[in-house]
Amino acid sequence: MKKKIYICMSILIVFILSLSIVRANTMDTYGMSVKEMEMMEEYKKGNINTDEFIELRKAKAGEYGLLDYCDSTYFLSEDFYDNYSDAYLIKNGLMILDRYSAGFETTVDVMES
Incomplete structure (x- = not known):
């Protein structure tokens, strides 16, 4: 009887762990809301500077004390990347502030165009 319980518990643990691994592969893991x-997705289409998106980026940057590192459209400036690892952006939906996620090459390339 103990052996059957042990086997059932092992199967249950493996099942629960597999669910958490699948969930880890979703954007939700990064703390992003549905809107974010x-x-x-809109960034991929080139829609990056709507008034709504700028306001959402401003609010997110303000919430995490990153306003000093933002440009006029509230994307993070190069100063941020000079001082912090981009891994900082993985949590809490901060990826919406990342100019590279939005499709910018570099600020220099944008200026040269």
């Missing part, structure tokens, strides 16, 4: 995930 929609923004990232």
Whole structure:
């Protein structure tokens, strides 16, 4: 009887762990809201500076004390990347502030165009 319980518990643990691994592969793991995930999809289409997106980026940057590192459209400036690892952006939906996620090459390339 103990052996059957042990086997059932082992199967249950493996099942629960597999669910958490699948969940880890979703954007939700990065703490992004549905709206922020929609923004990232719009970034891929080239829609990056709508008034709504700028306001959402401003609010997010303000919430995490990053306003001093933002440009006029509230994307993070190069100063941020000089001082912090981009891994900082993985949590809490901060990826919406990342100019590279939005499709910018570099600020220098934008200026040269």
